[in-house]
Amino acid sequence: MVAITMVYDQLRPEERMLLQSAEKLGVDLIPLSASELTVEVSSREKPSEIGDAVLQRCVSYFRNLHLTAALEAKGMPVVNSFSSTLTCGNKLFVTLALMKAGVPVPKTFVAFTTKGGLKALEQLGYPAMLKPVVGSWGRMVAPLKDADSAKALFEDREYMYPIYQVLYIQEMVKRPPRDIRCFVVGDEAIAAIYRYAPPGEWRTNTARGGRAENCPITSEIEELALKAAKAIGDGVYGVDMMESENGLVVHEVNHTVEFRNSVPVTGVDIPEKILEYVISKAKR
Amino acid sequence: MPKAICPECGVDVEIPEDALVGEIVSCPDCGLELEIVEIAGGSVKVRVAAVEGEDWGE
Numbered sequence: 415m416v417a418i419t420m421v422y423d424q425l426r427p428e429e430r431m432l433l434q435s436a437e438k439l440g441v442d443l444i445p446l447s448a449s450e451l452t453v454e455v456s457s458r459e460k461p462s463e464i465g466d467a468v469l470q471r472c473v474s475y476f477r478n479l480h481l482t483a484a485l486e487a488k489g490m491p492v493v494n495s496f497s498s499t500l501t502c503g504n505k506l507f508v509t510l511a512l513m514k515a516g517v518p519v520p521k522t523f524v525a526f527t528t529k530g531g532l533k534a535l536e537q538l539g540y541p542a543m544l545k546p547v548v549g550s551w552g553r554m555v556a557p558l559k560d561a562d563s564a565k566a567l568f569e570d571r572e573y574m575y576p577i578y579q580v581l582y583i584q585e586m587v588k589r590p591p592r593d594i595r596c597f598v599v600g601d602e603a604i605a606a607i608y609r610y611a612p613p614g615e616w617r618t619n620t621a622r623g624g625r626a627e628n629c630p631i632t633s634e635i636e637e638l639a640l641k642a643a644k645a646i647g648d649g650v651y652g653v654d655m656m657e658s659e660n661g662l663v664v665h666e667v668n669h670t671v672e673f674r675n676s677v678p679v680t681g682v683d684i685p686e687k688i689l690e691y692v693i694s695k696a697k698r
Numbered sequence: 699m700p701k702a703i704c705p706e707c708g709v710d711v712e713i714p715e716d717a718l719v720g721e722i723v724s725c726p727d728c729g730l731e732l733e734i735v736e737i738a739g740g741s742v743k744v745r746v747a748a749v750e751g752e753d754w755g756e
Binding site for chain 1: 718719720721722733735747748750751752753754755756
């Protein structure tokens with residue numbers, strides 16, 4: 415039997431659901447806390463506690479990325495791969511990969527100083543959005559309402575860790591108070607949800623209390639989600655899109671998807687689909 | 699059932715037999731969320747669970 419190792423930080427509802435699905439499918443899924451793991455990277459030998467493939471579920475991006483790098487270098491199939499995780503973990507790299515693949519994205523600039531940021535806003539106009547290139551769940555995403563508030567936010571960034579000084583500035587897309595998350599597993603769009611911002615909040619992230627509702631997968635959503643996923647590489651993704659006045663645009667591709675709120679509303683067994691995909695990647 | 703001690707209020711927290719490292723349990727007394735960091739036989743160590751790290755996400 416194929417043995418899959420699930421590496422994780424905190425055992426969240428998603429990881430519990432994956433363990434339950436594995437039991438149902440008769441899959442040997444071994445949970446392994448990354449906190450207990452040591453990997454010798456100067457040897458090609460794989461750690462004895464690791465199975466035939468790895469399901470990467472670490473919630474800490476840097477731990478996720480570096481552990482994936484170490485395991486993949488030993489020839490282990492890891493879902494998602496190092497390359498996908500590296501790209502998805504940075505909003506600028508995702509935008510560039512999507513652009514290269516011809517996927518529509520919101521109008522976006524990158525700048526590195528207050529002066530550069532304000533110059534970008536002269537072209538974008540107000541309101542616009544400032545997003546950290548590395549970050550999730552809407553953390554530190556800020557609306558830029560006018561030049562004064564933009565200048566203040568940019569200046570704050572100058573006192574932060576250098577990654578936050580990369581200014582990723584995006585148009586504020588005119589959209590309904592929701593966005594779309596489409597789950598892609600391999601070459602299949604398996605489920606989609608609308609994410610509605612909670613009262614008093616404009617961010618739609620379900621980790622911030624956003625509400626999930628089933629979203630029928632139209633041919634447009636499917637085509638765009640698969641194209642976006644292909645731009646990153648073979649894997650399991652949450653492709654986020656907005657309904658702009660000019661059609662759908664993709665603003666993010668997520669590599670370690672959360673699905674606790676999506677399974678009940680879509681009726682799709684997302685953890686089962688993920689496990690089946692990882693099994694297909696396992697070395698027999 | 700194994701037990702851990704709540705680092706905030708000091709009461710015993712019962713840990714389910716099938717608990718794993720990284721699992722979150724609540725203190726029955728103060729309600730604090732605790733993360734299991736070590737399981738060695740009947741002895742379980744917990745710490746106050748992190749809610750959100752700077753690099754956490756999807």
